[in-house]
Amino acid sequence: MDFAYDARTEELRGRLLAFMDEHVYPAEAVAHEQRALLDSPWDTPAVVAELKAEARRQGLWNLFLPDAAYGAGLTNLQYAPLAEITGRSPQLAPTALNCAAPDTGNMELLFQFATEQQKKQWLEPLLAGEIRSAFAMTEPEVASSDATNIETRIERSADGSEYVVTGRKWYISGAMNPDCKVFIVMGKTDPDGDDVRRQQSMILVPRDTPGVEIRRAMQVYGYEDHSHGGHAEVVFDGVRVPAANLVGEEGGGFAIAQARLGPGRIHHCMRLIGMAERAVELMCRRAVARTAFGKPLAQQGVVQNWIADARVTVEQLRLLVLKTAWLMDTAGNRGAHTEIQAIKIATPRAVLGIIDDAVQLYGAGGVSQDYPLAELWAAARTLRLADGPDEVHQRSLARRELKKYV
Template sequence: MHTIFSEGVEKLKQDVESFMEEFVYPNESVYEKQLNEGNSRWSIPPIIEELKNKAKQRGLWNLFLPNAHEETGLSNYEYAPLCELMGRSLIGPEVFNCNPPDSGNMEILLRYGNHEQKEKWLKPLLAGEIRSCFVMTEPQVASSDATNIEGSIQRDGEEYVINAKKWWSTGAIDPRCKVAIFMGKSDKHALKHEQQSMVLVPMDSPGVKIVRYLPVFGYDHAPIGHAEIHFENVRVPVSNILYKEGKGFEIAQARLGPGRIHHCMRAIGAAERAIELLCKRAKERIAFGSTLAEKDVIKEIIAESRIEIDQARLLTLHAAHKMDSEGAKAARKEIAMIKIAVPRASINVIDRAIQVFGGAGVTEDFPLAAHWANARTLRILDGPDQVHLRDIGRLELKK
């Protein structure tokens, strides 16, 4: 593995970084102001569409698609530094149409969708005209084991009848969310990993009920949000199946590899922004006769933070490189390793920055508290730490 990127990728890095500096950071406060001024926090701040149009005009759009984007053809490795830059802002990924869960859903539709499904759902998603959600996790079972899923997909003639209680469906409350990728069991008697299927469910289907939004450490994440959704005898055409019946687990596994790398690079971006804010604060703040930056204890935490960030980045780039060169299955251990190491590093760095900021660090005046909440949640997303630690241990023992 090398850590030198092509001229094309370096140019894209410069373009994304310039766009972040010129448009994204200055408009974070505008976004929050518009969000709070509207009739509802679940309405879309106009600034986000303005920024999306600017990014699209500059060709900084859908950069996440590995080896499929006609203009960039970026691999996971090449996209990683761009993803990191976007992750420095909570609104950054959406500005470039590289935001989860839409990015993962677009990858699914690109790889497994048929022509009709791509025309109806993938095209408007790629254009940033609509949003989507991924509906898998259930409150009554340990959803870290996807074979536990109990949501029902039963065929009735030329329709599927869907019944389930789902939650942590990110983006479902967003008024632009038009379709859900639903994972449930279509055959309880099949082999363990062939019982599940994925079906496209329009959000306006009769029987789809958003019961409540789920805050994260008090953050509602409006206007996107995380929802508990009940599906009560929801009927969709059989043609809405993704790929074929019994392939839901396979599709889910294919979705997770790039998704975990994206999550980790965004978390590294948040940590980078945190250490920058920490250093700036330490240089400006005076306590006990000198700036905080002059105190050895602050120099130590800055050093620890730099070490952890660079370790996390290199480990993630290694995982991305291996997945590109040998496939997601071969990179299983490396992907599990970054899923453990990166959130831990990000949490540590952001927490140190909060400590230096004092009371200001836990307010909404700075992005630190919100980034910390995201990083802590990342230790649960796409499988908790314990699942990945188990897998890493098994693979080491097998060696």
């Protein structure tokens, strides 16, 4: 692979870096102040709409979607350094560019599997940034890291015109945002089927459908996580939707989920590298500005070790993520399966360590609301669970390695 960014990527990087300096970073404090004055903690601060309008005006919009008819037409390799930049301000930048989870994964899912009517009703408003969405898969009563455990039922009505959805989900990202208008729900249409990977299906459930109850907001290490529109516990109590709301075919839910999660995993890792870069920058600024025991922290050996190790780690992670993006472009998601799992294991864990060192360097300030480090730490720690915990990916990756020798 060529390690140099192509001309289009460099041009977009330049524009995006300027956008971050001129608009996003100054808006961080403004968003915090505006959110404190909102009637509901889930309402969107006005500055976010301003950022979205400016990003769209500058053509920094829907960069994640590779199809030029719907998105920017970038490859994964081209998008990687751009997603990394947005990761430096994860609460604002991805949303400003309409590149925030869970909407990105949901838009990719709809683009690949939705009917033309479903695309018109849901994908087009999502691409325009007019609405937001949620992906309802995880459940509190089962080990959802094994998707075959999902207990939510999607049952066909007697006359075949509707599906009835019954179940309880939690940590449903985006569900607390009042702009969230639709859930993509995973449940079982054939719970007794012989093939456990053909029991599940996906269905579109409008948020305002009778029987949909947003029971409570779920915190993440004490944070509300506004960047994703919050996380919610959601109950579907005999929710009836038209049969036409099924995504793909009955029994196709497991395969659709895997198709959605591959790009989602690499996008998280791209942004994590940006989070690490923000932490390194903050470490360096603190180290040269702060004095302890008669000399700047930058002259303390342990601090120098933290910074050096962080730079080495970031460079290693970036190369592995870029290789994975290149493989996804050239060999497809299946051809990059090992690398996708490798980055999902390595990146959150390593970035968490970098941010933790930065917190240590800032002392009490590192765990406070005055700096972004505590929130970055919580986000990185959560990503060791999101889209599959480390151990699930390690198990699968080990099996693939061992198969070569059996």
